[in-house]
Amino acid sequence: MSGWKRLSAAVFFILSAAAWAQTDAGGSGDDPYDTGQFDEAVEKSVKEDEAAKVEVLFGGTFLLQDYISSYGTFTDWTSELKLLGKPFLKVTDPRLGSVFLSYSIASTLYQASNNPPPTLVPTDPFVPVFALSEFFVSFDFGKAVFLRAGNQINSWGPSFFWTPVDFVNRERANALSALDVRAGVPSLKVHVPFSRANLFLFVDFRDTVSAADGVGAFFRTVNTALRFDLTLGGIEFGLTGYLDAASGRLVNKYGLDASGNFLGFDLYTEQAVSLRYEHEENPQAFFESYQACAGFSRTLDELKEWTLQAEFFYNSAGTDERAATLPPGAFVPFYTGRYYLFASLYRANADDVLSRVEAQVIVNFSDLSFLARLSAVFSFARTLPVTVSVSYADGDNGDEFAYAGPHQFTATVSANFVF
Amino acid sequence: MRSVFFATLLLLTGAAAFAQTNDPRAVRIIENFESKLNLDAFDVTSDFTLVQKKAAEADRVLRLNIYRRDAAGLFTIIFTYPDSEKGKGYLRQGDDLYLYLPTTREFVFRNRKDDIGSTDVRTDIFGRLTNLEKFNVRFEGKATVSKWECDVVRFDAKVPDVSFPIQKWYVRVSDGLPIKVENFSASEALLRTFYYVDFKQVAAGKYIFTRFLAVNNLEEGQRTLITVDNVRTTRIEDYIFTKAYLERQSR
Numbered sequence: 291m292s293g294w295k296r297l298s299a300a301v302f303f304i305l306s307a308a309a310w311a312q313t314d315a316g317g318s319g320d321d322p323y324d325t326g327q328f329d330e331a332v333e334k335s336v337k338e339d340e341a342a343k344v345e346v347l348f349g350g351t352f353l354l355q356d357y358i359s360s361y362g363t364f365t366d367w368t369s370e371l372k373l374l375g376k377p378f379l380k381v382t383d384p385r386l387g388s389v390f391l392s393y394s395i396a397s398t399l400y401q402a403s404n405n406p407p408p409t410l411v412p413t414d415p416f417v418p419v420f421a422l423s424e425f426f427v428s429f430d431f432g433k434a435v436f437l438r439a440g441n442q443i444n445s446w447g448p449s450f451f452w453t454p455v456d457f458v459n460r461e462r463a464n465a466l467s468a469l470d471v472r473a474g475v476p477s478l479k480v481h482v483p484f485s486r487a488n489l490f491l492f493v494d495f496r497d498t499v500s501a502a503d504g505v506g507a508f509f510r511t512v513n514t515a516l517r518f519d520l521t522l523g524g525i526e527f528g529l530t531g532y533l534d535a536a537s538g539r540l541v542n543k544y545g546l547d548a549s550g551n552f553l554g555f556d557l558y559t560e561q562a563v564s565l566r567y568e569h570e571e572n573p574q575a576f577f578e579s580y581q582a583c584a585g586f587s588r589t590l591d592e593l594k595e596w597t598l599q600a601e602f603f604y605n606s607a608g609t610d611e612r613a614a615t616l617p618p619g620a621f622v623p624f625y626t627g628r629y630y631l632f633a634s635l636y637r638a639n640a641d642d643v644l645s646r647v648e649a650q651v652i653v654n655f656s657d658l659s660f661l662a663r664l665s666a667v668f669s670f671a672r673t674l675p676v677t678v679s680v681s682y683a684d685g686d687n688g689d690e691f692a693y694a695g696p697h698q699f700t701a702t703v704s705a706n707f708v709f
Numbered sequence: 710m711r712s713v714f715f716a717t718l719l720l721l722t723g724a725a726a727f728a729q730t731n732d733p734r735a736v737r738i739i740e741n742f743e744s745k746l747n748l749d750a751f752d753v754t755s756d757f758t759l760v761q762k763k764a765a766e767a768d769r770v771l772r773l774n775i776y777r778r779d780a781a782g783l784f785t786i787i788f789t790y791p792d793s794e795k796g797k798g799y800l801r802q803g804d805d806l807y808l809y810l811p812t813t814r815e816f817v818f819r820n821r822k823d824d825i826g827s828t829d830v831r832t833d834i835f836g837r838l839t840n841l842e843k844f845n846v847r848f849e850g851k852a853t854v855s856k857w858e859c860d861v862v863r864f865d866a867k868v869p870d871v872s873f874p875i876q877k878w879y880v881r882v883s884d885g886l887p888i889k890v891e892n893f894s895a896s897e898a899l900l901r902t903f904y905y906v907d908f909k910q911v912a913a914g915k916y917i918f919t920r921f922l923a924v925n926n927l928e929e930g931q932r933t934l935i936t937v938d939n940v941r942t943t944r945i946e947d948y949i950f951t952k953a954y955l956e957r958q959s960r
Contacts, residue, residue, distance in 0.1 A: 319737075322904040322922050323855045323888070332936050335760040335768035345792050445814050486948040486956055515756045519953065526953030549952070551802060554950075556816070592870045594806065594818035638817070 298568065343383060350377030350392075353468050355704035359409070361695035368403035368410055368694070372396060374469050376423060387429030390440075394423045394471045406566050407613070407694030424474040430494040431699035439475035444492065446517055447560045451632045452603040453653075454562035454581035455545030456490055457532035458515055465624070465632075466650070466663075468677075469705065490517040497534075518628070525550035528563075559584040564607075574670055579607035585632075603630040610656045614688030626690050627656030645669040659685025659692050674705040735846040735862045739878075740933045741885045743852040744840045745916050752945040753777040753917065761828045764930030771826050776949050779837040783950040786825070786835060787958050794826055798955040804870075809955040816952055821872045829901055829923040829933040840864060843871050851882075854889050858882045870951055873900060886916060899926045911942055 321327065352375040360367045378392035403410060411420075428442025447455040449669035451465040459472055480491040492515035499505050519528040530545040541563045549558035564579045585601030608628035613621045624630065636648035646667040653660040665679035681700045685692035692698065736846065741863040754776050761769040774791035777783070786799040796811035799819070807816045821833045840846070844864035852861050857878040866874040873892035880887045890903040908919035917940055948954055 309834055321855065322924075323906055325907050326922060328906055328922070328934060329936070331762075332758065332760050332934050335762070335934075336758065336770055338768065339770040339791075375823065384792075388792070486946060519950050521948035524947065524951050526956075537714060549803070551952075554805070589805070589818045592804075592868060593822075594821045594870075595820075613860065613901075633946045660829070 293377075294304060305575060311655075329681065338682050343385070345380075345382045345384075347380040347382070348378070348429075349709050350375060350468060352376075353709040355468075355702060357700055357702040359543075359694070359700040361692075361698040363697070364699075366405040366407075366695060367408060368401075370410075371399040372580055373399060374471075376469055376471075378424075380387045385705075388421070389427050392423040393400045394421050394469070394473075395419070396421075396471075408693055421473055423472075424473070434482070438481075439477075441476050442479065443474045444474050444477075444479070447528065447545070447547045448526070448558040448596045449547075449560050449583050449585055449600065449601060451585075451601045452560075452583045452589075452605075452630065454560045454583055455528065455547050457516055457530060457545065457562070458494060458545045468653075468706065485521040486522075487518065491515075492517070554588055556587045557584075558586070579605075581605050581607075591641075595639055596635070597634075598635050600631070600633040603632075604628065605630070606683075608656055611687055612657060612686070612688040613690045613693050621690075621693070624652070627654040629655035631655065634641075643670060645675065654685075654690045657685060657689040659683070659689035661691045668696070677704045677706065678702070731841070731845055732847045735848040736841065738848070738860050738862055738880050739840050739846060740883070742880055742887050743840065745886060745914060746918075747779050747837050747910065748777065748917070748942075749780040749837075750912070750915075751942045753779075753911070754939075754941045754943070754945060755917070756901045758936045758938070759828050759830070760824065760934045762929070762930070762932050762934070769828075771828065773825075775835055776945050777836060777895075778945060778950060781950075782837055785949055785954065786832075788826065796958060797826070798958060799823075799825075799832055800950065800952060800955055801832070802950065806832060807952065807955075809952070811956075814956070820870050828937065829931065830903075830921070833872045834921070835904070844866050844876070849877070852879060854865040854879045854881075854935065859888065860929055867873060901925055909937075909940060911940060 300673040307656075308375065314445075326412050352373070354371075354373050356369070356371040358369040359368060373395075374397075375395040376392060376397070380388060380390045382388035395418055398413035398415055400415060401410065401413060406412075409544055421439055424440070424442050426438050426442045428436070428438040430436045444458040445453075446458070447453045447458060458475055458477070476495040478493040478495075480529065482489045482611065494513040494515065497506070497513060498508065498511045513534045515530065515532040517528060517530040519526060523525075526549050528545070528547040530547070532543040536540060543562060544565070545560065546559040547558070549556070553556070560581075562581045562585050581604065583601055583603040587597055587599035590596040590598055605625060605628055608618070610628065616626070620626075631653045632649045632650070634648060636646060638646050640647050643693075644666060646665075648663075648665050650663045650665075651660060660679060660681040663679055663681035665677060667675055667677045669675045671695055679702045683691040683698040683700070687696050722902060738954055747850045754774070757773040757775055759771040759773065761771070763769075766863070770790065771788065771794060772787055774787045778850050782801065784799070784801045788794040788797040796809075799810045800807045801807070806821070806823070808819045808821045809816050814938065821831060822911040823832055824830070825832060843866060845867050847863045847865070848864045848939040849861040852859050859881055862878045862880065864876040864878065874895045875893035875894070877891040878887050879889040879891075890905075891899060892903065893900045894900055902924045902925070905918050906922055907918065907920045908916040911917050917937065919937045919940075921935040921937075923933045923935070
């Protein structure tokens with residue numbers, strides 16, 4: 291073989307080998323179809339992963355949020371900068387169970403206003419507020435009975451904004467909030483799963499010790515909740531009961547919820563009745579209330595980027611009176627009126643930078659006040675996602691969404707840090 | 710002049726029509742392998758182990774339970790390992806694909822571009838194949854992959870909800886099964902390469918892949934290996950294909 295031929299053959303061999311390696315091994319240099327090599331690689335990775343038996347997870351969500359709000363005739367304004375956080379730690383040993391701990395932290399960095407509204411509570415910027423969110427242990431008996439004991443947040447019912455059957459943690463503090471700041475309830479939860487149903491027993495210890503009465507008798511102060519959910523024909527039904535053994539608060543609640551998919555619509559409803567009976571020490575306490583919500587969500591395009599959702603809420607315990615005229619402590623945002631509507635249209639993954647854009651409206655039909663909000667989430671490479679929103683709330687002075695004053699414009703900028 | 714204009718128009722219209730028409734040979738190849746991989750006659754339950762390897766990082770292991778009912782276009786995926794992913798899941802009901810996030814108790818709509826558990830595979834490898842509904846296809850000749858002669862078929866998306874807009878499938882001539890898929894962006898940059906490493910016959914003429922490799926062509930050294938175990942073809946209860954079931958698994 292001549293020198294040229296040998297050189298050409300060598301070059302051809304090298305190029306062929308390089309091309310084969312690039313095409314069939316993704317650049318790894320291995321034969322992807324070698325099943326022995328494949329199994330060996332998987333087995334080695336799984337063994338290494340399983341060697342670290344105890345898994346420790348530390349994570350959380352932090353939010354730096356600044357807003358400026360103007361109301362009245364643009365003469366009054368308020369601004370606030372807050373750093374909110376919810377870090378958590380979870381330690382799991384797959385053989386035993388897990389321990390979970392999370393705190394909510396709120397630090398107000400500044401507050402400013404030329405005419406502070408009643409809703410603005412002055413906060414010391416040197417004293418962040420730490421509150422236990424959840425602290426519990428969870429374990430199981432042969433994967434048949436699951437227990438969780440400690441301070442825990444419970445979530446029952448399929449609805450998005452108003453949650454009438456969520457008796458244990460009552461309801462979401464604010465579904466528009468980026469952080470769930472509810473405090474966990476000291477309790478024991480027992481979960482027994484069946485093939486197409488679940489049974490939950492919830493023992494609520496929150497009333498066992500009170501500031502007024504001190505330590506109470508166990509069976510007179512412990513509250514219990516029972517929930518049974520069942521799937522039939524693709525529809526989930528839930529029945530919930532909450533019994534207050536102490537009778538002091540005279541609360542017994544019963545709920546029914548259902549959710550399913552019909553003609554591309556995700557539909558759900560929750561119905562809850564709260565019975566109060568005549569108590570020997572407080573005969574005037576006889577009262578009952580009824581709450582109901584119904585809603586839907588539906589995607590509008592083939593890529594499932596646009597979603598429309600709406601929810602209606604009826605609250606018989608609500609009032610037509612102005613929120614500002616209610617006694618102190620009686621004003622609970624989103625639960626003060628009798629009739630509400632929430633509607634939202636959002637687009638997820640709008641483009642590489644604009645990761646979400648949303649229009650929302652909430653109307654209190656009892657006092658005819660409303661809140662409309664436009665928000666956009668910007669996700670830039672190698673930095674925190676930033677949410678910008680503008681909202682307009684209006685109603686008669688003192689109505690729910692005009693509590694601080696009518697014609698309220700608010701601009702909010704927040705940065706999320708999730709890890 | 711007018712005749713030249715009409716002739717040009719006719720030519721362009723004809724070319725456009727041709728471009729939109731599927732190549733019958735490519736259609737036959739696809740129908741053949743889809744008939745082997747779509748398991749319409751029975752339900753399938755299996756356990757997936759995904760190992761993601763990244764350069765200079767520890768390997769990541771995920772375990773999933775997969776429930777398929779191809780006849781109704783349904784599947785349910787439940788993450789069972791590690792603890793940080795446990796309780797997450799996907800539910801496909803026809804055209805709708807939901808991702809369940811247990812931390813927020815939310816179901817969010819997703820499309821076929823979603824990477825499962827941030828690995829290098831996307832959801833459409835798990836369920837029924839319906840390529841001819843989503844792509845225009847063209848036969849591109851033959852090629853040798855490893856030691857096998859393959860037919861090469863190019864896919865060009867005709868609908869937006871696809872995992873990758875352009876794909877090249879390498880289908881083994883000897884048994885008609887796909888062994889390699891190159892996935893491209895709309896600008897024809899190679900993004901991922903999938904290798905169907907091994908199949909298992911679960912019924913006469915019906916197969917399920919048991920080893921799968923996804924190579925990320927944009928990130929040097931990044932790839933995901935999938936092994937499939939405990940394949941069962943017994944009937945799956947209807948309630949497994951509901952949101953309620955996904956929610957329940959996270960509790």
